[in-house]
Amino acid sequence: MIKVGIVGGTGYTGVELLRLLAAHPEVELTAITSRKEDGLPVAEMYPSLRGRVNIAFSSPDKVDLTQCDVVFFATPHGVAMAQAPELLAKGVKVIDLAADFRIKDRAVFEKTYKIDHTAPELLEQAVYGLPELNREDIKKAKLIANPGCYPTTMQLGFVPLLKAGLIDAGHLIADCKSGVSGAGRKAEIGTLFSESSDNFKAYGVSGHRHTPETAAQLQRYTSDKVSLIFTPHLTPMIRGMHSTLYARLTKEVSNEELQQLFEDAYADQPFVDVMPWGSHPETRSTRGANMLRLALHRPNNGDTLIVLVVQDNLVKGASGQAVQCMNLMFGLDEGLGLQTIALMP
Ligand SMILES: NC(=O)C1=CN([C@@H]2O[C@H](COP(=O)(O)OP(=O)(O)OC[C@H]3O[C@@H](n4cnc5c(N)ncnc54)[C@H](OP(=O)(O)O)[C@@H]3O)[C@@H](O)[C@H]2O)C=CC1
Numbered sequence: 001m002i003k004v005g006i007v008g009g010t011g012y013t014g015v016e017l018l019r020l021l022a023a024h025p026e027v028e029l030t031a032i033t034s035r036k037e038d039g040l041p042v043a044e045m046y047p048s049l050r051g052r053v054n055i056a057f058s059s060p061d062k063v064d065l066t067q068c069d070v071v072f073f074a075t076p077h078g079v080a081m082a083q084a085p086e087l088l089a090k091g092v093k094v095i096d097l098a099a100d101f102r103i104k105d106r107a108v109f110e111k112t113y114k115i116d117h118t119a120p121e122l123l124e125q126a127v128y129g130l131p132e133l134n135r136e137d138i139k140k141a142k143l144i145a146n147p148g149c150y151p152t153t154m155q156l157g158f159v160p161l162l163k164a165g166l167i168d169a170g171h172l173i174a175d176c177k178s179g180v181s182g183a184g185r186k187a188e189i190g191t192l193f194s195e196s197s198d199n200f201k202a203y204g205v206s207g208h209r210h211t212p213e214t215a216a217q218l219q220r221y222t223s224d225k226v227s228l229i230f231t232p233h234l235t236p237m238i239r240g241m242h243s244t245l246y247a248r249l250t251k252e253v254s255n256e257e258l259q260q261l262f263e264d265a266y267a268d269q270p271f272v273d274v275m276p277w278g279s280h281p282e283t284r285s286t287r288g289a290n291m292l293r294l295a296l297h298r299p300n301n302g303d304t305l306i307v308l309v310v311q312d313n314l315v316k317g318a319s320g321q322a323v324q325c326m327n328l329m330f331g332l333d334e335g336l337g338l339q340t341i342a343l344m345p
């Protein structure tokens with residue numbers, strides 16, 4: 001059994017990890033931290049886990065995480081970088097759901113997140129945890145930088161086109177919508193029910209922290225200079241993400257060839273579903289499931305291709321993806337514990 005620790009077990013991605021890992025046949029939940037709920041049985045805070053998770057939260061300063069085989073950090077940015085060096089030195093694998101190790105360039109990280117990087121020596125060895133694009137490196141990794149939720153949709157939508165050299169890399173547009181759980185469980189006015197449940201707004205339009213992360217990753221797949229415009233929106237649903245990606249085609253290519261390109265790219269990827277041409281994927285078709293669905297459109301058969309992408313921000317956009325990485329790191333079937341079908345309706 002793999003002994004698992006979770007730092008930040010009370011938050012949305014932390015409890016999503018608990019939900020998935022409680023049903024994972026090869027995992028023993030060993031330590032789950034909370035600074036505020038030290039000693040509280042997990043199932044008292046989350047009754048859905050009664051009978052499935054029988055341990056209590058421990059304060060991070062009391063728990064010995066070195067007894068774990070792997071530790072997930074479901075914490076705000078800056079927490080994993082403080083603890084990862086010691087854990088890695090003691091042979092414990094680390095999967096960070098925050099951004100501490102996503103951006104290789106320290107200066108770009110510090111400018112984007114406005115914090116100093118305290119473990120820059122680990123940036124090089126960190127593997128970006130997007131299995132569909134980095135599977136072989138993830139299998140060998142000791143430190144995973146789990147991708148951002150929006151960046152997962154943007155990369156899986158744009159990369160097949162960039163790799164094939166079919167689009168203008170200097171003109172990529174991503175119009176994305178997230179459910180409110182994307183902002184985390186902490187108390188904030190903008191995520192109060194009365195502020196967000198009957199409202200729709202863009203935010204971070206002139207610069208969101210996911211733009212440099214995504215642009216740097218997309219740049220790996222083309223020699224042309226990538227330029228990305230990314231506009232996130234907060235939408236009145238709890239879970240779910242819908243990204244509408246726009247790319248300008250630069251070569252003569254038929255709709256059938258474009259569809260085939262995506263079907264071939266994801267033929268062996270169990271957690272990406274390429275829907276029939278012209279479909280309209282819905283967020284609810286991924287709710288609770290480790291699944292990303294996409295579909296292609298080409299209005300008036302012109303030179304703009306639209307890729308519609310949906311996922312559950314907490315599953316394929318965060319905790320499900322992290323479990324997918326854990327499975328690969330420990331030589332397990334990639335889909336172990338991740339077979340849940342989306343909740344409907
Ligand atoms: N929500 C989403 O859709 C996604 C989130 N992420 C990323 O995952 C991470 C977690 O997000 P989310 O679950 O939404 O956040 P939440 O705000 O819901 O939870 C954060 C958790 O971290 C703990 N925590 C906070 N500060 C510290 C600290 N200094 N030391 C130890 N534990 C701490 C909190 O617990 P306590 O206060 O009890 O200690 C809480 O359990 C973030 O980096 C986020 O950017 C990534 C993709 C998607």
Ligand SMILES: CC(=O)N[C@@H](CCC(=O)OP(=O)(O)O)C(=O)O
Nearest residue numbers: 097098147148149178179182183
């Ligand atoms: C709706 C909302 O606020 N979403 C968050 C992104 C989700 C997240 O937690 O960011 P990471 O994926 O980088 O960890 C935001 O825009 O900051």
